[in-house]
Amino acid sequence: MTHCNSSNPSDKNTTAGIKQIAVLGMPNTGKSTFFNRFTGANASVGNWPGITVDLMMAKIKIDDQEVQVVDLPGIYDLRGFSEDEAVVRRFFEITPIHLVIIILNATQIDRQISLALQVKHLQLSAVLLLNMADEAPKFGVSIDHDKASEHLGMPVVPISAKYGQGYSQAYKTIQEELAKGNEPFSVGKVEDNFAPEQQIALEMETLLQNAVHTSTEVKKNLTSRLDKILLHPVLGLPIFFGAMYLIFQFIYMLGTPLQDYLGNALTWFKDNALEPVLAGFSYQGVWGKFFHDFLINGIYEGIGTVATFLPMIFLFFICMAILEDSGYLSRSAYLMDALMERLGLDGRSFVMSLMGFGCNVPAIMGLRVMRSPALRLLSMLVIPFSLCSARLNVFIFMTTAIFTPQQATKVLFSLYIFSFTAAILTAILFQNKYPNQEPFLLELPPYRFPTFKHMIMRAWREVMHFMVWSRRFIIFGVVVIWFCNNFPTNVLPASPQTISGMIGQFTQPILQPLGINPQLAVALIFGFVAKEIVLGGLAVIYSTQNDAGLAKAISQQIDWVQAYSFMLFTLLYVPCISTITVIKTESKSAKFAWITVVWSVGLAWITSFIFYQSARALGF
Incomplete structure (x- = not known):
C-alpha cells in the first residue's frame, strides 16, 4: 500500500479538499441504481487521467465537505482479464481513495462475497452495502450483518437501492467513515496486494458458515415458477x-x-x-x-x-x-x-x-x-x-x-x-x-x-x-x-x-x-x-x-x-x-x-x- 503523493497522475481530479469515493460492484447488483440515488442528477461521464475509458462521476456534498463519487465498471473479480477489470485495477493503482462503497446482491452473497474479501486485502477503507436485502428471505438467505462486518473489517449495511430501504443508515455509515479523516491511499500494484486464492476461499467459507444461513427448504418462489415457462427450451423464444x-x-x-x-x-x-x-x-x-x-x-x-x-x-x-x-x-x-x-x-x-x-x-x-x-x-x-x-x-x-x-x-x-x-x-x-x-457467464436476477x-x-x-x-x-x-x-x-x-x-x-x-x-x-x-x-x-x-x-x-x-x-x-x-x-x-x-x-x-x-x-x- 502506498500513500498518495503530489506526483500521482490523477491528482488533477483530486484537488485539495475534495474527497474521493469509488463505487464498486458486480454487474446486475443495483450499483447504478444506488449511484443515481446517492448522487441525484449531478452525474456526468468524463475522462479519467490514465484510464482508457470514460467513467461516470458526480460531485456532491456530505457534511459540507465536497466529495467526488466515481461509478466504476461492474466486475466479477479483481483478478479477471476483461477490459473492465483492468480499468478497475488501473483506477485503484493511480487514484488516492478515501472510501470504497461495495455493492453486492444479498440473494447471491455466496457467489459475490469474494469481491469484498479482495477489496479487504487491498487495505482500503470500505463500506459493504448488501442490496436487495428485502428479497433475500424469499430465497432462504439470512445474513448476520454484524458478524459479516467483523469478518470483513468493514461496516455492512442491508439496503434496497430500488425502494430506498436502509438508505438512510447506509448514508449515515458513509458519513461516519468519511468523518474519521483517513488519509487517501492508492494501492500501488494491485497484483502485489492479492491474497492467495486458497486464502480467499478459506475466508469466504468461514464467513458464510458464521454469518450466512441458507435454508435448504425454500418454497418455489415466483422467479422459479416463471422461469419454468419463460425459459422453456421450446416455448421460450x-x-x-x-x-x-x-x-x-x-x-x-x-x-x-x-x-x-x-x-x-x-x-x-x-x-x-x-x-x-x-x-x-x-x-x-x-x-x-x-x-x-x-x-x-x-x-x-x-x-x-x-x-x-x-x-x-x-x-x-x-x-x-x-x-x-x-x-x-x-x-x-x-x-x-x-x-x-x-x-x-x-x-x-x-x-x-x-x-x-x-x-x-x-x-x-x-x-x-x-x-x-x-x-x-x-x-x-x-x-x-x-x-x-x-x-x-x-x-x-x-x-x-x-x-x-x-x-x-x-x-x-x-x-x-x-x-x-x-x-x-x-x-x-x-x-x-x-x-x-x-x-459466456450470466447471472439471472430475480424477477421484480x-x-x-x-x-x-x-x-x-x-x-x-x-x-x-x-x-x-x-x-x-x-x-x-x-x-x-x-x-x-x-x-x-x-x-x-x-x-x-x-x-x-x-x-x-x-x-x-x-x-x-x-x-x-x-x-x-x-x-x-x-x-x-x-x-x-x-x-x-x-x-x-x-x-x-x-x-x-x-x-x-x-x-x-x-x-x-x-x-x-x-x-x-x-x-x-x-x-x-x-x-x-x-x-x-x-x-x-x-x-x-x-x-x-x-x-x-x-x-x-x-x-x-x-x-x-x-x-x-
Whole structure:
C-alpha cells in the first residue's frame, strides 16, 4: 500500500479538499441504481487521467465537505482479464481513495462475497452495502450483518437501492467513515496486494458458515415458477417474440392518439402564435417571404414533425424499462445464447443489440465488458442493424401514413425481424474472420417489477437524451435541406432545377431500381449525418403545413411497395456519423469502420432491390 503523493497522475481530479469515493460492484447488483440515488442528477461521464475509458462521476456534498463519487465498471473479480477489470485495477493503482462503497446482491452473497474479501486485502477503507436485502428471505438467505462486518473489517449495511430501504443508515455509515479523516491511499500494484486464492476461499467459507444461513427448504418462489415457462427450451423464444409484438401493439394503441394531440397542439401554436408574429415578414418583399418560409416551413415544420413522435419514443422506453428492470431482458440473453454461439457471438451481443434499439452509440460502448477483441468487433458489425429510436421515428410515420393501424403494427414488427435477420446474416458471414473463444457467464436476477417512478424517469431521460443529442443534427439537416430545396431562388421550390432536385436526380440510376424517388433520396443522403434528419427533411422537402399534410403528400406520391423498400433501406444502410465515429474509436481501426459502412450500404441496396423487384414482378 502506498500513500498518495503530489506526483500521482490523477491528482488533477483530486484537488485539495475534495474527497474521493469509488463505487464498486458486480454487474446486475443495483450499483447504478444506488449511484443515481446517492448522487441525484449531478452525474456526468468524463475522462479519467490514465484510464482508457470514460467513467461516470458526480460531485456532491456530505457534511459540507465536497466529495467526488466515481461509478466504476461492474466486475466479477479483481483478478479477471476483461477490459473492465483492468480499468478497475488501473483506477485503484493511480487514484488516492478515501472510501470504497461495495455493492453486492444479498440473494447471491455466496457467489459475490469474494469481491469484498479482495477489496479487504487491498487495505482500503470500505463500506459493504448488501442490496436487495428485502428479497433475500424469499430465497432462504439470512445474513448476520454484524458478524459479516467483523469478518470483513468493514461496516455492512442491508439496503434496497430500488425502494430506498436502509438508505438512510447506509448514508449515515458513509458519513461516519468519511468523518474519521483517513488519509487517501492508492494501492500501488494491485497484483502485489492479492491474497492467495486458497486464502480467499478459506475466508469466504468461514464467513458464510458464521454469518450466512441458507435454508435448504425454500418454497418455489415466483422467479422459479416463471422461469419454468419463460425459459422453456421450446416455448421460450416464441413467448419472447410474442411479448415484443404485444409491446408494438401497445405503443400504437396508446401512442397514436397522444401523437395526434401533440401534433394538433403544435399546429395551434403555429397558427395562433407563430404565424401572427412572423406575418409582417410576408409583406417585406421577396426576401421577407423567403425568411418567413424558412422559419415556418424550414425550422418549425422540420423540428415539429420529429417532435410529434416523442410520445411513441416515451412509451417504447417505458416498455424497455419494464423488460430490463424486471429481469426478463437478461433471460432473453440466456434464451438467445445457444443461437448466438453458433454465430460466433453470445447472449451479451444480443442484449447489446436490444440496447441499440434506443441508440447504437451506447450499445457499442457497452461492448467493453467483453474480454475477446474478436467478439467485440463482430458485435460492432451486428449492432448497427438494431432499429434505433431515430429510425423508429421514420418507420412509425411511414407506417401510419401508408398502412392501416392493423397493418402498421405487423409492418413495424416485420422490420424488427429484418433487423435480427440482417444481424444473423452478418454474423454468419464474418464469424470466421473474427473467431471468439470467450466463455459466456450470466447471472439471472430475480424477477421484480420496476417502480412507476423509475419507469417514468428512465423514459424521460431517454427522450431528453434523444432531443438533446439529436437537435443539433435535426436543425443542421432541415436548414441545409431547406436551402437545397429553395436555391436557386429563380426556380420553383423542390423542382428538378433546385440543388435538392439535382441531387435527387443524380441518385436515380442507383436508387430508382429500389423504388426510391428523388425526394426520398435527398432525405436518405442527409440521413447519413443522423437518422433524425430523415423525417424532418421529408417535411421540408414536401413543404407541408402540418404532419397530416406530410402524410397525405407522401401517400399520394408512393405506394406501399415503395414505402416498404424505403424503410428497408433506411433500416440497413450506413449508420449515422456518431455511430461510425464510436466504432472507429472502440475498434481503434479506421479500416474496420469503413468495412461497416460498405457492408451496411451494400446489404441495404441488395435487400431493397430484391424486395422491390420481386413485389413488382408479382404484380403489386
